[in-house]
Amino acid sequence: MRLSLGLFSLLFFAFLYAPLVVIIVYSFNSNPVNMLVWDGFTLDWYKGLFGIGERYLDPNQRVIYLESTPQLIAALKNSLTVAAVTTSFSTVVGTATALAVARSRFRGRGFCGGAMFLPMMMPDIVLGIGLLVFFSTIGMQLSLVTIIIGQCTFLTSYVFIVVQARLAGLDPRLEEASADLGASEWVTFRKVTLPQLAPGILGGGLLAFIISMDDLVITYFISGAGSQTLPIFVFSMVRRGVKPEISAIATLIILASVIVAATGLWLRARGERR
Amino acid sequence: MSPRERARIVVLLAPATLFLGVFFLGPLVIIAVYSLLTPGLYGGVEWTFYHWNFGRIFGWADGIMEVFQPVYLRILLRSLSFGLLTVLVCLTLCYPVAFWIARLPQRWRMLFLFLITLPFFASLIVRLYAWLLILKPSGPLGMAFTALGMEPPELLYSPAAVILGMVYIFIPFMFLPLFAAVDNLDRALVEASADLGATPFQTFRKIIVPQTLPGIAGGSVIVFIPAVGNFIVPDILGGANGLMIGNLVEQQFLSSRNWPFGSALAMVIMGVVLVVLVTFTSRAAKAGAVR
Numbered sequence: 001m002r003l004s005l006g007l008f009s010l011l012f013f014a015f016l017y018a019p020l021v022v023i024i025v026y027s028f029n030s031n032p033v034n035m036l037v038w039d040g041f042t043l044d045w046y047k048g049l050f051g052i053g054e055r056y057l058d059p060n061q062r063v064i065y066l067e068s069t070p071q072l073i074a075a076l077k078n079s080l081t082v083a084a085v086t087t088s089f090s091t092v093v094g095t096a097t098a099l100a101v102a103r104s105r106f107r108g109r110g111f112c113g114g115a116m117f118l119p120m121m122m123p124d125i126v127l128g129i130g131l132l133v134f135f136s137t138i139g140m141q142l143s144l145v146t147i148i149i150g151q152c153t154f155l156t157s158y159v160f161i162v163v164q165a166r167l168a169g170l171d172p173r174l175e176e177a178s179a180d181l182g183a184s185e186w187v188t189f190r191k192v193t194l195p196q197l198a199p200g201i202l203g204g205g206l207l208a209f210i211i212s213m214d215d216l217v218i219t220y221f222i223s224g225a226g227s228q229t230l231p232i233f234v235f236s237m238v239r240r241g242v243k244p245e246i247s248a249i250a251t252l253i254i255l256a257s258v259i260v261a262a263t264g265l266w267l268r269a270r271g272e273r274r
Numbered sequence: 275m276s277p278r279e280r281a282r283i284v285v286l287l288a289p290a291t292l293f294l295g296v297f298f299l300g301p302l303v304i305i306a307v308y309s310l311l312t313p314g315l316y317g318g319v320e321w322t323f324y325h326w327n328f329g330r331i332f333g334w335a336d337g338i339m340e341v342f343q344p345v346y347l348r349i350l351l352r353s354l355s356f357g358l359l360t361v362l363v364c365l366t367l368c369y370p371v372a373f374w375i376a377r378l379p380q381r382w383r384m385l386f387l388f389l390i391t392l393p394f395f396a397s398l399i400v401r402l403y404a405w406l407l408i409l410k411p412s413g414p415l416g417m418a419f420t421a422l423g424m425e426p427p428e429l430l431y432s433p434a435a436v437i438l439g440m441v442y443i444f445i446p447f448m449f450l451p452l453f454a455a456v457d458n459l460d461r462a463l464v465e466a467s468a469d470l471g472a473t474p475f476q477t478f479r480k481i482i483v484p485q486t487l488p489g490i491a492g493g494s495v496i497v498f499i500p501a502v503g504n505f506i507v508p509d510i511l512g513g514a515n516g517l518m519i520g521n522l523v524e525q526q527f528l529s530s531r532n533w534p535f536g537s538a539l540a541m542v543i544m545g546v547v548l549v550v551l552v553t554f555t556s557r558a559a560k561a562g563a564v565r
Contacts, residue, residue, distance in 0.1 A: 002377075009374040012367055013386075016393050016445065019404030022414060026407060036413045093289045100286035104279065112287065119298050123503030123547055125520045126540045129527050130301025133537070137304060153298045156290060185282075214397045216506060221527065234399050238510060242406060250400040261395035265388055 020254055027247035035244045045248040072249070075233035082144060082219075082229060083212040086151045091205040093152075094159025095197075101160075102167040113164070119157040124217035127153065132221045142224030150222045151212050158211060159204035166200025199268060206264040210257065302544075309537035319534055327538035346522065350542060353519040356433065357502035360440040361494045364448035367441070368493070372449065372456040387453070394446040402510045405439050406430070409511070431513030439507040444500065448493040455489020488558070495554045503543040519543060 027046075031039030050069060101113045119127070131150045132142075140146060170193070178188040216231040223232055230253070237246050312324040325334050331350065335342040375386045393401065407413050409430040416426035429435050459482065467477040483490075505520030512518070519539060526536025 005370055005374040009371045012371045013389060015367075015442075016390065019401060019408060019442070020393065020396060022408055023400065023404045034412060036407065036410060036417075093293065096286045097290040100283050104283050104286075106275070106280075106283055115294075116290070119294065121499060121547070121551060122298075122302075123500060123520075123543055125503050125505055125523055126305070126544050126547075127298070127301065129523060129536060129540055130305045131297070132527060133304050133308060133533060134297070134301040149297050153294060156294070160290075210395055214395075216398055231397060231399050234397070234403070235506075238399065238403050238406065242403075242410070246403060247407075250397075250403055253400050254396045257395045257397060258392060261392060262388075265391070269384065 023247050023250045023254065027244065027251040029244065029247075035242065035247070045244045046252075049245055049248050049252075071228070072233060075228045075230045078144060078227055079213055079230040082147050082151065083209050085148050086155050086212045087205050087209045089148075089152050090155035090159045090208045091201060094156045094204060094208075095163050095201055097156070098160050098163040098167055099193075102164050103172075116157050116160045119154040120161070122154070125221075128218040128221035131218065135222060142222055142227065144227045146222045146224070147219050147227060147229065150218050151215055154218070155208040155212060159201075159208050162204035162207060163197065163200045166197055166203075170196050203264065203268055206260070210260060210264075214257070305537040305540055308534050309541045311534050313532045313534045316531075324534060327534045328541075330535065331538065331542060346539075349517060349522060350519050352433075352517075353502050354546070356437055356440070356518060357498045359437050360444060360501045361448070361497050363437065363441045364445055364497050365452070365490065365494065368445065368449045368452050369456075372453045375453065376457045376459075390449050391446050398443060398506065401443055402439055402507060405435070405442065406510055409435055409438075430511065431516065433512065433516045435511040436508045436516040436518070439511045440501050440504060443507070444497045447496045447500075451492035451496070452486070452489040455486040455492075459485050488561070491554060491558070495550060498550060499547050502546055 025038075026035060028041050028043070029035060029038055030042030030044065031037050049072065097112070097116060101109055101116070128150075131146070131153075135142060135146050174192050174196070175188055178192045179185075183191065214231060215229075216235060219229050220232055220235070223229060228236075234246065234249060234253070237243065237249075308319060309327055310323055311327075312320040312322045313327075314320050325336075326340055329335055329340065329342070331346045333342040333344070333347070375383055378386065408415050410416065411426050411428070411430070415429065419426040429438075463481050463485065464477060467481045468474075472480065502518075503520050503523075504518060505524050508516045508518045508521050509524075512521075519542065523536050523539045523543070526532045526539065530536075
């Protein structure tokens with residue numbers, strides 16, 4: 001019984017990781033004709049990605065280098081800009097809402113807490129087209145600004161949930177003690193609540209950043225011609241057909257997200273141990 | 275409540291209320307309104323009521339000009355069944371693994387939980403692209419079949435590919451709530467059941483499943499909701515037989531430019547999601563009240 005469970009779990013983890021390994025392996029395959037048949041090791045696709053490889057477009061060799069390095073760089077820049085702004089906004093607003101809902105008693109508190117879950121639970125496509133119709137109705141051109149506004153709706157909800165969970169785990173007696181000892185509300189917040197809450201805020205912000213960098217569906221509907229983000233760029237490439245360069249981009253994305261996620265989870269584990 | 279505290283609550287809640295009131299509620303209200311309006315000739319809308327947006331899906335035809343064809347209803351039902359199948363496969367895969375990890379020593383548990391959440395952070399589009407490579411007839415799976423002397427099955431652009439893709443991207447959503455429930459399972463009850471002569475299957479059905487039901491239900495809901503309205507997975511991995519209601523919505527907005535009909539389809543997705551959510555929370559509240 002135990003053994004078969006272990007065996008099943010092994011297959012389960014193989015299922016989870018095999019696709020990622022497949023991408024990484026194929027991104028180094030030098031076969032220019034059929035990218036799925038192994039031919040030898042090469043870094044050409046990576047070089048092509050950054051525009052530093054020899055750019056020969058020989059139709060007989062069917063070597064198709066990425067023609068759009070500047071577009072790729074622009075998409076990455078757009079993604080980082082959007083993620084930086086949305087993360088800052090949603091972290092501040094989400095934390096403020098969590099503080100109000102978790103630390104005060106007022107009518108409609110339960111409703112507020114429940115309503116904050118809705119943007120996260122709303123199917124992406126409904127929110128995406130809703131935002132598209134909304135922006136076109138009020139006459140707003142699709143741009144990075146519309147992407148930022150659109151992403152902030154559900155990212156605020158994610159940060160709220162993470163920070164609220166952390167707040168619920170804090171000991172309210174510490175804050176009471178601080179107040180009893182004569183600290184003002186602001187001093188109590190700065191010296192007692194905030195330091196304990198910091199890992200939650202950091203975790204929520206990091207989650208918002210990762211989700212923003214990866215958001216495809218909502219951004220897809222509200223990004224204009226000049227405001228492609230990285231996932232949209234990759235999506236439109238994949239739609240046009242598989243190419244070895246996509247595997248190279250995908251490998252770099254996997255690497256970057258694994259590093260960010262691992263750092264985040266490590267920080268959290270360290271925070272919990274203390 | 276002191277005026278000071280009241281002021282603090284207002285200041286803390288105002289940004290989220292204003293922002294979400296305008297940019298979250300606003301869009302939802304607008305598509306609710308659009309779903310009842312007449313599509314204009316060249317995109318856009320005319321401000322008169324039009325029954326045919328929903329009628330086309332559910333069969334409300336005027337019987338003169340409009341002929342009801344159940345094609346949209348069929349796609350809706352297909353989306354529901356794809357969502358359900360995705361939930362079932364995720365559950366079948368995650369349940370045994372949750373038990374295995376729950377029995378591991380603390381250090382290893384952390385590692386394996388980390389390994390399950392990690393792929394979730396590797397971009398959605400990248401993970402789907404991986405399956406596109408794997409399922410291609412000339413890809414690794416096809417080669418494996420050829421090497422074994424068998425005809426490679428036509429997996430890509432089929433309903434099976436869509437469900438496989440959705441299972442792959444939603445597995446962490448199912449696993450985490452399920453694991454929380456399995457981890458809280460009272461081992462003494464399981465042992466007592468066995469001591470009292472229950473077969474393993476009886477113990478499973480009468481003790482383990484009821485005890486872990488909150489996790490099963492929670493995981494199922496948060497997998498089903500994004501699965502049923504998904505359009506990226508069928509767009510990349512599904513063919514004509516894998517088309518889902520999300521694809522219809524996308525088409526109405528980005529190619530057919532029939533916004534009212536697209537809004538009506540989106541309202542249907544939202545309706546399904548709300549029904550599932552309300553059922554789940556009311557059942558969960560009732561279960562909580564009993565205990």
